[in-house]
Amino acid sequence: MERNARQKVSSDRDRSVPAARGEGKIRSNIQFFDRQTRSPRSDIDVGTVTASSQGLGWKGIHIESGQNDGFRTDDVIVPQHYFAMNVGSSFEWEWKDGNCFRKERSQPGTIWVNPAGVPFSHRVYGDNQFALLTLEPQQLLEGLPEEAAIDSEAFSREHHARDPQIQHLMNALLQEASARNPNGKLYVELLSTALSIHYVNHYRLAGPLDRQIDFSRVKAGDRHRIGKAIDYIEAFLSEDISLDDLATVAGRSKFHFCRLFKVAVGLTPHQYLMKRRVERAAQALTRGTPNIANVAIAYGFSDQTHFTRNFKKIKGITPGEFIKKKR
CATH class of the missing domain: 1.10.10.60 (Homeodomain-like)
Structure with a gap:
């Protein structure tokens, strides 16, 4: 039932108005949900989105970039595996650790990785530029060999990963989205598969x-x-x-x-x-x-x-x- 709900959320978003350049403000395609009630948190605004794969028909994967002057979330979840990369200057931020917040400094190129459905609370201070990517859990499985049975596996959360391969793949997907997918869906599927394999190999827990x-x-x-x-x-x-x-x-x-x-x-x-x-x-x-x-x-x-x-x-x-x- 939960998987069907996630697929429905994804399908609803895919029917959104295409985000081509010159058609006004691009709205974020990332949806946040309250951890307790599982209801949408429409009050969360990631900021000004400048590029997005919205409307391109990409299956199970979405990327967008933009900027804001601060960002805050309280006890929310994202149904997809969620990657946030700093594509600008360094900035200060905090994440909730138990009952208190732990301070961090995000450096250019560092990536925050959050597994699907794992709750988080953030405080981002000052101007920052970001690239956000979501990967559907079902898409993750479809991109792997049949023998890679990982339905019951969990993934690690990283607060400031330095991962050149994810950085490269996110940049490639962002460039493709910005140019409105000139290389076609097969190119995106290859990048998505590469990301899925890398994520499983390096962020999956040690074993069942x-x-x-x-x-x-x-x-x-x-x-x-x-x-x-x-x-x-x-x-x-x-x-x-x-x-x-x-x-x-x-x-x-x-x-x-x-x-x-x-x-x-x-x-x-x-x-x-x-x-x-x-x-x-x-x-x-x-x-x-x-x-x-x-x-x-x-x-x-x-x-x-x-x-x-x-x-x-x-x-x-x-x-x-x-x-x-x-x-």
């Missing part, structure tokens, strides 16, 4: 979670509760997750939840959280030229020392040694 968890060791009624807690950890991995949060999601007391979790997973909730943060951070360290301190903060560690200590405990080597080994 149920392979790491022995649910046979807990009662059938508690399996779903543990699974909901695991899903919550994966969705908010870099944020300040508390034991109260997890117990509430699982619908159990903190004492009962900790006992069930340890039986099923073999780790305490905190040990599991640290393990998953290190695994996701290790993926980030293999992309581009990573800054270890930035990766540490992006994945929820208090500082580089805290990150290095946990990384070595789990991986057996320091982040610096890990980078050298992967080169």
Whole structure:
């Protein structure tokens, strides 16, 4: 039902008035929804859109560029995988981490990557120029080989990815949209497939979670509760997750939840959280030229020392040694 709803949203947008140059102001094609009610947030304005693929009939993928003098979202979701790239000068912004906001500085070319349906809250300050791309989950699957069964896989959220390949693909799609698709739909489909493959290869979680968890060791009624807690950890991995949060999601007391979790997973909730943060951070360290301190903060560690200590405990080597080994 959820997938049909997403497809309907996409179809409704495709029937919008074509955004050819000279036809007045271009409206953003990105739709935001309230996390709790799932109702559209028509009050969110991304700013002035200067180029868009709207009206070109692209299947499952959309790109637009523009500028604004500030941007704010509160607890919203986008039904598609969502990529936002800084195509102008540096600017300050914040993203909500638990109950507080974490400050960042977006550099030219950095990309914010948000998986479909994962909620977020942002504060963007001052003039900025952007390129925004959405990729339908169904389109992502269609662009991959049949054996790549990733329906149940989750993807990582990146707050300031430096990813030359996504940057190149977004620029190519933006140029094609600006010129009103002179190379035809096949060219766009090839770029979309390349983006899908790269996204799956570099932003997918390490593996299906149920392979790491022995649910046979807990009662059938508690399996779903543990699974909901695991899903919550994966969705908010870099944020300040508390034991109260997890117990509430699982619908159990903190004492009962900790006992069930340890039986099923073999780790305490905190040990599991640290393990998953290190695994996701290790993926980030293999992309581009990573800054270890930035990766540490992006994945929820208090500082580089805290990150290095946990990384070595789990991986057996320091982040610096890990980078050298992967080169």
